[in-house]
């Protein structure tokens with residue numbers, strides 16, 4: 001097995017942070033793709049959770065997520081079918097799992113991507129990603145402004161948790177015993193996006209998942 005990339009940190013069993021995993025070129029490619037996805041049949045939308053609009057806007061690929069289920073059509077937006085999951089993005093997920101030394105990386109077949117856009121004031125409350133039937137790892141990629149990311153435990157949305165920063169290009173994987181850990185984004189740090197990443201303001205986060213549907 002090859003050594004993990006420099007700076008790799010195991011945050012909890014099954015949860016691994018790899019700072020700067022994506023090159024600037026790949027970051028700006030993702031942003032370019034995001035613009036195309038956002039112009040697609042279903043625009044990025046602030047999902048409503050118990051009557052309140054989230055501050056994050058999300059566009060989905062493969063399957064459409066809305067609280068708290070996956071469908072092929074975006075029935076809470078405009079009823080259109082979401083774009084297909086690109087095969088290059090699934091391959092990037094396998095590359096990510098290979099980078100963190102997951103022995104099952106080659107068999108990873110994410111069938112959905114949730115692409116979130118955060119403006120300077122957006123946040124995401126502590127939650128579990130548990131609408132998937134599969135417990136395959138979630139692969140998270142960040143581009144643009146740095147955020148403070150809170151990664152907690154599987155039992156409660158409160159302590160113990162670890163606060164870390166996710167910067168442009170960072171990879172974060174959570175699987176195994178951490179797959180159902182609560183996590184959230186507490187703050188965006190405006191003005192921290194590196195030149196050349198493709199975004200001058202805001203943050204994009206892509207999570208790759210296996211729905212098991």
Ligand SMILES: O=C(O)CCC(=O)C(=O)O
Nearest residue numbers: 114116129140185205207
């Ligand atoms: O933006 C992030 O880093 C986390 C996103 C997230 O937790 C989600 O989309 O479920």
Ligand SMILES: [Fe+2]
Nearest residue numbers: 127128129183
């Ligand atoms: Fe999440």
